Amino acid sequence: MKKKHHQVFDDVRNVVNPTPAITKLTKQRLANPVPYHLFVGKNLKLGNRIASWSTLMGDYKYNMPPPFQGIVGTCGGCCAGCKQKCYVRHSYFKPSVILGHTINTWGFRHEPWKVREDIAEQLSKGKIDIVRINQSGEVENVFQFAMWCELAKRFPDVKFYIYTKNYAVAEAFLVGDQVAPNFTVNYSIWHDYGVSEYRRVMGHPNVKAFVYDDGYPISLKVDAVCPAYKRGPTGRVVLDHNITCEKCKLCFDSMVHVTSCIDH
Ligand code: SF4
Numbered sequence: 001m002k003k004k005h006h007q008v009f010d011d012v013r014n015v016v017n018p019t020p021a022i023t024k025l026t027k028q029r030l031a032n033p034v035p036y037h038l039f040v041g042k043n044l045k046l047g048n049r050i051a052s053w054s055t056l057m058g059d060y061k062y063n064m065p066p067p068f069q070g071i072v073g074t075c076g077g078c079c080a081g082c083k084q085k086c087y088v089r090h091s092y093f094k095p096s097v098i099l100g101h102t103i104n105t106w107g108f109r110h111e112p113w114k115v116r117e118d119i120a121e122q123l124s125k126g127k128i129d130i131v132r133i134n135q136s137g138e139v140e141n142v143f144q145f146a147m148w149c150e151l152a153k154r155f156p157d158v159k160f161y162i163y164t165k166n167y168a169v170a171e172a173f174l175v176g177d178q179v180a181p182n183f184t185v186n187y188s189i190w191h192d193y194g195v196s197e198y199r200r201v202m203g204h205p206n207v208k209a210f211v212y213d214d215g216y217p218i219s220l221k222v223d224a225v226c227p228a229y230k231r232g233p234t235g236r237v238v239l240d241h242n243i244t245c246e247k248c249k250l251c252f253d254s255m256v257h258v259t260s261c262i263d264h
């Protein structure tokens with residue numbers, strides 16, 4: 001019987017031997033290395049000129065072959081409330097997705113300057129309008145905020161949106177750095193997680209909030225509801241394929257501070 005996604009996910013992390021599929025793919029990638037890069041295109045939700053950056057979700061130890069053996073997810077203590085429901089898990093049945101997130105995680109931890117310059121090279125080609133950072137995973141330290149902000153300063157025509165639940169590090173960055181006008185820090189809020197932390201910085205011109213609305217009452221005024229997801233007649237949430245972020249741009253509007261969404 002075919003395994004469900006979460007079962008495959010459980011196989012991949014916290015087990016003794018890397019899966020043959022991951023090992024084979026890793027060997028291929030290491031033999032033919034490609035620069036670090038933002039993921040762009042082939043995304044039903046985002047559209048063609050919106051790029052994303054992802055690292056390993058959760059705080060799990062992943063079972064990867066060398067040189068990535070023992071690598072741990074980037075969400076650290078920030079994911080206690082969300083890792084069991086994290087939407088990224090649904091994509092981790094694909095070895096190529098896990099490997100891509102692993103390489104980005106490893107790169108940030110071991111050669112962040114190369115990550116930055118490779119991404120700068122990609123951005124210099126002028127094919128990207130918006131960068132969504134942390135489609136999966138978290139910011140691990142204030143230097144990563146500073147790195148993305150430095151790229152935003154170098155590419156003032158590109159808008160950078162970073163999604164985070166690492167509120168303490170975000171606040172340290174916001175009070176300590178000159179934030180580029182095209183760099184927005186989106187506090188990811190779920191239930192009570194992040195509400196009081198967002199209130200502490202909500203007056204900052206570079207801060208917004210993105211609320212995952214699963215019906216739990218939150219005490220924030222919501223300015224916009226993401227139109228990409230709708231609840232079908234059976235109650236199931238479906239993605240409207242006619243709406244991409246590239247066309248919609250609602251939550252990027254300067255008048256919209258708090259956006260809610262019934263799915264990710
Ligand atoms: S929802 Fe975000 S913080 Fe939570 S586990 Fe997933 S990637 Fe990490």
Ligand code: SF4
Pocket residue numbers: 225226227228243244245246248249250251252259
């Ligand atoms: S509100 Fe619009 S731009 Fe924002 S996430 Fe939803 S579809 Fe994308």
